[in-house]
Amino acid sequence: MTTPALDQPTRVLARTFATRLRDVRQDFVDRDEAVDLLALAVLCREHVLLVGPPGTAKSSLLERFRRTLDARCFSYLLTRFTEPAELFGPIDIRRLRTEGVYQVNTAGMLPEADIALLDEVFQGSSAILNTLLTLINERTFHNGTRTVDASLITLLGASNDIPDDPVLAAFSDRFLLRCRLGYVPDDDIEDVLTLGWRGEQELINPAAAGAGGPAGRTRVGFGLADLGRLQRAVADIDLTAVRGPFARIVRSLRAEGVVFSDRRAVKAQKTFAARALLAGRAAAELVDLAPLVHLWTSPRDEQTIRRIVADAGVPVDRPGRTVRSFGELRIDLAELAGQRARVTGAEEFRELLRRGQRLVLELRRDHPDARDLLANVQRHQRETIAIYRERFAEEELVDV
Template sequence: MHTISRQLAPLSTDAAVVREAVARARTGLVDREVVAEVVALSAVAGEHVLVIGAPGTAKSEAVRRTADQLGGRYFEYLLGRFTEPSEIFGPVDLRRLREGTVEFETAGMLPEAEVAFLDEVFLGSTAVLNTLLGILNERVFRRGSTLLPCPLRVCVGAANSLPDDPALAAFADRFLARVFVTPVPDARLDELLEVGWQTGARPADPPGSLLAAVDRLSRAAGGCDLQGVRGPLATAIRQLRQAGVPLSDRRVVRSQRLVAAAAALDGRTTASADDLWVLPLIAPTLDAQASAREVLSDLLAQGRNGSLVYAAEEFARGRQAQAARLVDAGRRLLDEVGSAPLAQEDRLRLEATLREIDAGFVLAEAPPAVRDIRGLLVAAIKR
């Protein structure tokens, strides 16, 4: 019993550390919270993320903020048709070249990055993408005589749309998680305008690199007990394939990594049906993700995650996830406003959260945590 307690305490602590980092990254983001959370989920899973959306939808900003909070060596580049491999992987070492050996100087380049962001990732040349495959798949950089293990935790690729070229399909399949972003909905335009006007506002600085906590969570995810969830997972995959959702065997097998990472970020060493909300993430297109939500609606409805409240709600579309997100939002708002007299702006934020709670739940049937946070919000507004 004591051994189990000692093992669980660090896991819950690391989950809380990453949860707070993601919350800081979300600060100032409007309708892009899911991007930040899925990047963190994928870092723990050891997988990569593809973010698809039109220009001007804050894809880059969401990724940068999350990378900044996670810490570690960061590499970012905007790829183009004429991007040279040396711009991504480093130039040839001229000293070694004079000795007859082709090696590369990788300091500060992608092969030595721990978190990477490649914008317009599908515009890279064949030479760039082929070398990238080795880094994404095996975490190894191979070029000339250079053979270098890569410390990459997560690579985020971004593009305006998915490629039509079948030759890029194998490369795209290496990005297990997909997040599709659209312009901010009308209901949140006031919030967008306010945040956008505060151009200098940035998240609080992180306490330091959090990659050690990410790595411990990754190890916990690697040892996660999936036995009880493999049956429901296999059934869900069969349902998705029968509905026409194209899933390669690679994506099916590696989906378990997202399930295990979700459990670890929720502070657990055993996965459950609560963690299967991640399944729509592996559907490769926006239409396929919509089909996945519909086909698996009953299964996903029980999804939730204490660390990834926005992503769990987005993909589960269930009451548990909605409740967790509203409780988290309410607590953070109350912490921010404190006990001082309310400014008008703070009052409006509290009232907005209260309205969302009342619109989503009948008070008598709401989870206790929702009822409790509602009472605290009402008290704060009345003071």
């Protein structure tokens, strides 16, 4: 049975967006799964929460993802002492004096943002969280006596933990997707040090940052008009093939005491459709049920959900990493070959070689039987090294 394909314009848009995501992944170690969840949240107009101890790159990951979008953004770190005016705007003194109207000036503040990044999101006061609840749930903001439509697409939240407080339950539940981040495995420490040092070099001397670093790869943000087209395309994905398996999973979850509300089950379908869209398919498949492992409400249920979803035959990756398809890896190789014909600087060539090496490692780890594709990547690496040595004979290949 042939899998239905998207129309050409939508497929090109989805591939372009996927390329932006790949660039974000390459700036972090062991954060592929979190990047994919951020993308699903934006495509579904839902909200996502990153949970993990300090120093696990939650804030920097959210900020880096935000830069992939050409959108109005509001970012803030909440504390117990944060005032509502710091998020929603100060009182409009002029109108209060001249007209006797109580309103806040929302220019440049959260009510006018397309994307909101809130660090330590549960630290806000009751006044802040109640206003946020209306914003993220109804996309409206009560400004004095007026109710204003908000343009908010997604709230990206970060927290060290999810508080076990019934008062915060309603607000916490509005984050459909959750991802736990831990410190990277010991085997990946060298990669963390390498990528981290490049980031520090850019902070120390931005003007001298190599073209292969994160700043050098920054592109024009993915526009809101194109994002809107992809969001509308999510609604056109056929979910017929996965509705039965999904219903059986929901029954199994409830049979084991996992809290999985009807509202959460209905909204979950958007994530399946968005995942299929990013893969270039017009119909969802069993593999597209994988986001279910991030729809837990209580952290205690996460492992149970993972087990039940895996028992249903859905490929479930280990936390922190996404196994990409052959098609995605072939696209990566084609893009490397295309970029090689355009790059001119030594550092740009070294970055291509680093990306090629990561592709080799990914193929060996996730697709050990893909010998032909692996051979093609290795041949591309040899050719790139030969071109590098021919053009830059005096420069050594270091840090590759």
